[in-house]
Amino acid sequence: MADTEGQELRRTExxxxxxxxxxxxxxxxxxxxxxxxxQMILRRFLAHKLAVGSLVVFLIVVVASLIGGRFWRxxxxxxxxxxxxxxxxxxxxxxxxxxxxxxxxxxxGAQKSVQVALMVAFLAxxxxxxxxxxxxYYRSWTDAALMRFTDxxxxxxxxxxxxxxxxxxxxxxxxxxxxxxxxALLQWxxxxxxxxxxxxxxxxxxxxxxxxxxxxxxxxxxxxHLLPNATGSIIVNATITVAVAILLETALSYIGLGxxxxxxxxxxxxxxxxxxxxxxxxxxxxxGIFIVIxxxxxxxxxxxxxxxxxPTQTRVRA
Amino acid sequence: MLSFxxxxxxxxxxxxxLASVLVFLLVAxxxxxxxxLKGRQPPxxxxxxxxxxxxIGLDKxxxxxxxxxxxxxxxxxxxxxxxxxxxxxxxxxxxxITLRMVVLASIxxxxxxxxxxxxSAVKQYTVTDYTFTFAGFLFLSMxxxxxxxxxxxxxxxxxxxxxxxxxxxxxxxESPNLAGSFGHRLADYAGHLLLPTIALALxxxxxxxxxxxxxMLDVLGAxxxxxxxxxxxxxxxxxxxxxxxxxxxxxxxxxxxxxxxxFGGAVITERVFAWQGMGALLVQGVETSDPNILLAxxxxxxxxxxxxxxxxxxxxxxxxxxxxxx
Numbered sequence: 001m002a003d004t005e006g007q008e009l010r011r012t013e014x015x016x017x018x019x020x021x022x023x024x025x026x027x028x029x030x031x032x033x034x035x036x037x038x039q040m041i042l043r044r045f046l047a048h049k050l051a052v053g054s055l056v057v058f059l060i061v062v063v064a065s066l067i068g069g070r071f072w073r074x075x076x077x078x079x080x081x082x083x084x085x086x087x088x089x090x091x092x093x094x095x096x097x098x099x100x101x102x103x104x105x106x107x108x109g110a111q112k113s114v115q116v117a118l119m120v121a122f123l124a125x126x127x128x129x130x131x132x133x134x135x136x137y138y139r140s141w142t143d144a145a146l147m148r149f150t151d152x153x154x155x156x157x158x159x160x161x162x163x164x165x166x167x168x169x170x171x172x173x174x175x176x177x178x179x180x181x182x183x184a185l186l187q188w189x190x191x192x193x194x195x196x197x198x199x200x201x202x203x204x205x206x207x208x209x210x211x212x213x214x215x216x217x218x219x220x221x222x223x224x225h226l227l228p229n230a231t232g233s234i235i236v237n238a239t240i241t242v243a244v245a246i247l248l249e250t251a252l253s254y255i256g257l258g259x260x261x262x263x264x265x266x267x268x269x270x271x272x273x274x275x276x277x278x279x280x281x282x283x284x285x286x287x288g289i290f291i292v293i294x295x296x297x298x299x300x301x302x303x304x305x306x307x308x309x310x311p312t313q314t315r316v317r318a
Numbered sequence: 319m320l321s322f323x324x325x326x327x328x329x330x331x332x333x334x335x336l337a338s339v340l341v342f343l344l345v346a347x348x349x350x351x352x353x354x355l356k357g358r359q360p361p362x363x364x365x366x367x368x369x370x371x372x373x374i375g376l377d378k379x380x381x382x383x384x385x386x387x388x389x390x391x392x393x394x395x396x397x398x399x400x401x402x403x404x405x406x407x408x409x410x411x412x413x414x415i416t417l418r419m420v421v422l423a424s425i426x427x428x429x430x431x432x433x434x435x436x437x438s439a440v441k442q443y444t445v446t447d448y449t450f451t452f453a454g455f456l457f458l459s460m461x462x463x464x465x466x467x468x469x470x471x472x473x474x475x476x477x478x479x480x481x482x483x484x485x486x487x488x489x490x491x492e493s494p495n496l497a498g499s500f501g502h503r504l505a506d507y508a509g510h511l512l513l514p515t516i517a518l519a520l521x522x523x524x525x526x527x528x529x530x531x532x533x534m535l536d537v538l539g540a541x542x543x544x545x546x547x548x549x550x551x552x553x554x555x556x557x558x559x560x561x562x563x564x565x566x567x568x569x570x571x572x573x574x575x576x577x578x579x580x581f582g583g584a585v586i587t588e589r590v591f592a593w594q595g596m597g598a599l600l601v602q603g604v605e606t607s608d609p610n611i612l613l614a615x616x617x618x619x620x621x622x623x624x625x626x627x628x629x630x631x632x633x634x635x636x637x638x639x640x641x642x643x644x
Contacts, residue, residue: 148333155337155620159582163604164348164612247461251586254463255601270464274590277471284471288464295459303455 041232044308051304054297061294065110074101076108076264087282094282096272106287109266112259113246114294116180120245123184125238128191129227135192136199137222147196150189158186158248163257176265179258183245191237198230232309239302243295250291266291323632330624337624338391341616342384349607351400352376374400374609387613397610405610409599409618415491416595420584422511423518428573430523435530436562439538450527457524462583466517466590474513485509489592514587522580529572534565567637574630578623 035043046052074080083099085091093102135146165182202208203226211225250267252258259265266287273283352370355362375383390397396405438450457465470488477486487493487510496506537543538561546556585597596615603611 148329151333152336152340154578155333155623156341156616157578157582157585157619157623159585160600160616160619161344163600164344164616243459247459250461251463251582254461255586255589255597257601257604267461267463270461270467274467274471277467278475284467288461288468291461291464292456292459295461296455299455299459 041308045304048304048307050300051307054300054304057293058297058301061110061290061297062114065107065114069104069107069111072101072104072107074104076100076104077262078104084280086280093286094280096283097276097280102283102286105264105269106266106290109264109269109287110290110294112176112263112265113249113267113291116176116183116249116259116265117242117245117294119177119180120183120187120249121238121241123181124187124241124245125191125234127184128188128237129195129230129234131188132192132195132197133199133222133227133230136196137203137218137226139200143196146192150192153186153189159251161186162248162252163255176259176263179249179252180245183248187241187245187248191234191241194233194237195230198233199226202226202229232305236302236306236309239298239305243298243302246291246295246298319635322635326628326631330628334621334624337620338388338617339384341613341620342387343380345609345612345616346380346383348604348612351607351609354400354606391613391617396614399611400606400608405614408611409596409614412594412596412599413618415593416581416584416588416597418491418507418511419514419518419587419593419595420580423515423522423584424573424580426515426519427522427526428569430519431526431530432566432569434523434527435532436534436565438527438531439534439565440557442535447531450531454524454528454531457520458528460521462517462521463586463590465521466514466587469513469517470590486512488513491593491595510591514591514593517590518580518583518587521583522576525576526569526572530565530569533568534561537561537565540564567634570633570637571630574626574633577626578619581619581622 069076078101079099080091080095080101081099082091082095084097085095087094091101091103093106095101096105131146131150135143162179162182165185199222208221208225211221216225249258250265250270253260253265253267254271256271259268261268269287270284270291273280273285273287277284350356351374352367355367355370371377375386378386387397394406396409398404399408434450434454438447441447474486474488478484485505487506491507491510493506493510496503543556543561546560547553551560581596584595585600588595588597589601596619599611600615602608603615
């Protein structure tokens, strides 16, 4: 009770009479439900049909790849007597020359690719946002040092560094976790740059000054005041990182330096299927189409999120 | 201007040096270059292995090895591979093969991206725009090796059938024992270049065309465009002289930043078309843990990337006088 009184007092002090009227007469004829920021973003996203459709497809693919393998009648390592058989009811995506069921293999491959991509998106976003936040907030030499560090990571072509790193530790080579870690080590730079840019402009805003005047610590200003304002671009970039990571991982596996047999990945399946592209096209087409579907839906989701978070923003990924 | 360039160069030098330390540490810890020799059957005598270790310098401490390598490297001596082949001519030869594809594909991609992006923006929300937008998203989401393999396995056969003779080739950068007139050789090069270039160009064009569309839209919404129209200039003149010229500037930076990515894409595309270029050299270096191949490869490409970024910065400052040389 005392609290509300205090608030009333403060309101009259500032002379905001309108609020008081509204507060004292809650039953108005026309009421407008106030929407929170999240609700508005969600509504804008849901209005973006392509993005919503993509999200549905993407979720289906992710769920199918993560747990679908357990429910399918074949395991990726099973060898069936039907080898090199075209797609049929028994083997919806055919079998390879040894007799592996292609659908089981694609589910397994997609599982590894999705695991790597999600891991990269999570790690790279967290690390990148942290570096970007520190650089943008503290500026001067912290900024200079951190940004030169990101430049350094950017100088070496990702695929080369990955190849060397992935071959580096022989016992873990081909392990999806290791590949994800290595990819994340390279992919954080983009997010760091974006977050830094946002922090550089946000830190000059009045609400930061207000928070500082109230005695908020640097950490509190960064994580409670600035970071929530940068959420939009962080989420959008995290989404795009998923697509980039899938493409990088599959490329790496394709040239034989990523995930290796006996395990499998979509890139590895394409490279195996390519030899049979003209005689047994299903081995080549299905894994490739899977990669395209995952990356395409992720890119569409990212596009929808970008519009939802900031309808005026037109910048695209470079 | 000159001081801006010099200042940028001065920042670049420690960056490259730091990169060299990183690369050296990375390569020094990646596998045993003599593993192949040690695993031979019947066993190679230990004296030979010891002698080879001494030759590569494996017996010396790491900082000393780094210094030795660095001083040789800056003088242009990239050392020898484990098999004893000199690295510099090898790298140079491979680089020429890869650059053929990279340069051509970049040019094609830039032209395509500008065309598609500008058309998309000018005809915003029409069928043209949606078509290009969808194409952009599709190629943005397509793995380069799959597109390249698609063209190799399906496109080449169709095209050759269409012409009635073999015009398009899918293996290697040129026919073996290539001889004959200049025209004949040129046709052969073109036939080998066609498919890899298209694949690489389409993948690179995707992101750029989206970017070009966004910048063109930005410019079209600017006040000076409205002014130009209001003072009576024709639409086409405003589009080309006022809008397009300004909308091309940001793309310069984006293309330069993506140099590393295109190189990476070329490495993969090469693999599909069995070119013995930089990609094959990298894979060979990784598989045999050959330190000098890997070091030379990584250093040369990272210097190239840094150089292109520098050129982009300078070009950007030249093209847009509003940029402060900061």
